[in-house]
Amino acid sequence: MSKDTDSLENQILRLPQEPGVYLFKSAKQEILYIGKAKRLKTRVLQYIRGQDGREMVARLLKKSTHIEVTLTQTEKQALILEAQLILKHQPRFNVRLRDGVRYMHLILDRNTMWPQLKLVRQLGQLKQRQLKDVFGPLPSAQAARETLAFVQRSFSLRTCTDFEFKRRQRPCLEFQMHRCLAPCVQKCTKEDYQELVAQVRLFLQGRNLEVVKRAEKQMQFYAQQEKFEQAAKIRDLIFALKETLEKQRVFDRSKPDSDAWGWFRSGSLGFVSLLPFREGQMMEAVHFPFFETVEEEDGELLSSLINSWYVQGYQIPKEILLPVEPSGIHLLEDVLSERANNVVSIKAPKRGHRRKILDLANVNAHSAYSRYHSQEQKKAQILQQLQEICSLNRLPRRMECFDNSNIQGSDPVASMVVFIDAVPDKTKYRTFRIKTIEGADDYGSMAEVLERRLKRGLLEDAEEKGWELPDLLVVDGGRGQLNVALALLEQFGINHVPVIGLVKPRTEHKKGLFSATDRIVLPHLKDPISLKSNHPVLLLLQHLRDETHKTAVMYHQTKRRKRIFEGDLDRIKGLGASKKRNLLRHFGSFEAIKKATQQQLQEVSGIGPHLAKDIKEALQSSIKDENV
Incomplete structure (x- = not known):
């Protein structure tokens, strides 16, 4: 047993046998996992005494260096606190829904x-x-x-x-x-x-039926008041609602509102389908994957999933139908009832009407899993093709691309876009201001940005901060840009990150090569690789390149607008930093200030008629410059 594990075990042995929430943390204070327990010491000891031999638990213990706890008076309080902390911190080892994609x-x-x-x-x-x-x-x-x-x-x-x-x-x-x-x-x-x-x-x-009843009552009121235009408007609303009702599948209206949770699990990946039923009508279903966690069994995983879902503020129905009974079912019912301000019942039906609904949810989950799995296989095949075409040593799961943007050297910026498993991961996008390069120097700008990026990738906490080195680096350009990246990788002693370039057709045209599509430039090949215009690998690389270009241009435009706007305001006599802050607080954005009238500018604290006139004239000049 390692020293780190000994230290962690000693901390666990000192835990009290009280209800509360426990947090596994890394050496860098990253929260890795959050759980709750009725008896903290007994529960947490199960992780380190070999009672759970799964790989995910081993990885959690390997990364954990210490554990923190928050004691609560009751297990119910622990359950509530656990859900709130998971929602706030999103630990990597807790149950993950849709992996970074927000609804x-x-x-x-x-x-x-x-x-x-x-x-x-x-x-x-x-x-x-x-x-x-x-x-x-x-x-x-x-x-x-x-x-x-x-x-x-x-x-x-x-x-x-x-x-x-x-x-x-x-x-x-x-x-x-x-x-x-x-x-x-x-x-x-x-x-x-x-x-x-x-x-x-x-x-x-x-609750469309209730809306129709209220609308009909309102229509009659307007008709009695001889407000026929308003009555006609309400009539049109009633027609639209009734048309919507006719399209919805109707079940037993006598049953309470419910959420049916179907699921399907295969290995480390599972899929959930949530079917909401309101007034006997099945609303539109929501499907999402969840990924393997350190939860021990189906009941415990479901309890954590349900608690984490409804704490986000989603409508809690009177009845929740689950494929298996969650652990601590009565405690979970109490917590959800308190949030919903009415009695919430959780059931795992084996037969009858509710079982049929649950079976439908399970079928939806299986179907959603099949579609998702098929899409994942297609993405994996594209990455394998990219690996073969570019002679890469490993699958390029993390790809990065960089691009610069400026207008005649002014407001120079750059962007870094990251694709994970062939999909954009916007949480890892980064933008840079060019600090050391003057003028429109694409090679110099790329060298500066790549150097800053690689330095961060070599830090100890690179992975925790989203700066881990990529499996493939893609540069927007030909041999020149490729050589810049290769020189920097050699300078930092990084020999495991491959680099490729994507040459635009217009670059090839200058050389007399009239290629209709972008071509791939590899360091070890003299001539670029040509692929068909609809080849999945080429489409993926073009998507990566275009997303990088768009991000850089948008950041450049933002910086340019801000510079022009602030520059014009700086030239206005009597408008200091405090009054500029007042303007921004009052209107909320630079765009809103530009649209403001002189009278509206005078409503801001410290802005009189003469100053408002000067600001308005400066703003008009700013708009003209921006459109040049």
């Missing part, structure tokens, strides 16, 4: 008197009080946008920004198209608007 959600933004519906992806950025107004997850970005468009078309909530709302003096085109009630210019009462908000909430909860 789209809809949120009713109640920060203003006139709420609006928005798309949101990262729930972690929301406050706890906002989670009750979140609806989802939706199975895809397309489904989310289609739902948002339907709600805006049918319920007429406002779509403008708060800034536009405040400065609006006449109704916009949305009002003319009968897609907004124009609360910005008092075309509707607050009560009417709040009724629409209530109907939107019910619709997003799947």
Whole structure:
């Protein structure tokens, strides 16, 4: 037994036999795994005494150097705290859903008197009080946008920004198209608007029958008041809702709202299908993979998964159907009931109506797994082909590409884009400001950025901070760019990272070679490799290159806009750093400041009429320069 393991075991032996949460940590203070226990010492000792011989547990212990605990008064408190900590820290050894991909959600933004519906992806950025107004997850970005468009078309909530709302003096085109009630210019009462908000909430909860009943009552009220235009609008909403109801598969309406969790496991990969049932209607299913963790059995894994899922703010139904009974089922029911403010029942049915629903969820999970597995196999085949074509020693699971962007040498920047298993991983994207190179020097800029990147890749904590060295380095260019990268790798003594180049057709045209497609440049081959334009390997490399170029250009444009904007403001007499901060706080962004009128600029603390006029003139000059 190693010294590190001895140290870890000594820490565990000193743990109390109390309920609480335990955190395995690395030497760099990274939280690797979070768990809860009724008796901390007994539970954690199971990891180090060989009672679980799986590889994942061995890897966890190898990386762990110490353990921290938080004691709680009850096991229920430990369960709640565990879910909150997992959501906050996302440890790599806890159950992972969809591995880094976030779902789209809809949120009713109640920060203003006139709420609006928005798309949101990262729930972690929301406050706890906002989670009750979140609806989802939706199975895809397309489904989310289609739902948002339907709600805006049918319920007429406002779509403008708060800034536009405040400065609006006449109704916009949305009002003319009968897609907004124009609360910005008092075309509707607050009560009417709040009724629409209530109907939107019910619709997003799947309670369409209740929405129809409320809408019919509202239509009759408008008709009695001889407000026939409003009544006609409500009538159209009722027709749209009834059409939606007809398309949905109806089960037994007498049964309580429920979530059916189906799953399928194969090796280290599993798949979950969540089928929500509201008012007897099956809503759109959500499917996601989960990856092997140190959970010991199905029941414990399900308990952790369910707890982690609903703590994010998703709607908790009265009934949750699971393929197997989760560990600590009564404790989990208590926690979920407390969150939902009503009694929540968890069942693992063996027969009857509920079993049929669960079987349907399991079939969906198996089907989703098959599709996912097929896609993963295709990606693996493409990577294997890339390995063979480029004579690589290992599979290029992590690929990186770099690109520079500037306009005649001004605002020079660069980007690093990372693909993991042939898929973009935006959490690992990086952007750089060029610090040492003057003018439009592509070779010099690439050398600077690659040097900074490689230095970080050689640090001890490179993997923890997302800077581990790639399996393949791709440069956007030919032999010149390739030689720059090779020289730097040799300088740092890195001989296990291969480099290839991707030559654009226009580069080849200068040499008199009229190739129709990009070509691959290898260090050991004199001539570039030509592939068919639809070859999967070429398409993958082009995707990587184009994504890198787009990221660099977007970062350059952001820096350029900011420089032009701040440069013009710096030349304004009487506008110091404090007043510039006030401008940004008041309007929220540079773009909003540019759109502001002189009168609106005067509303900012410290900005008088003369200064507002000078700012407006400078902003007009800034916009002209930006469009050059």
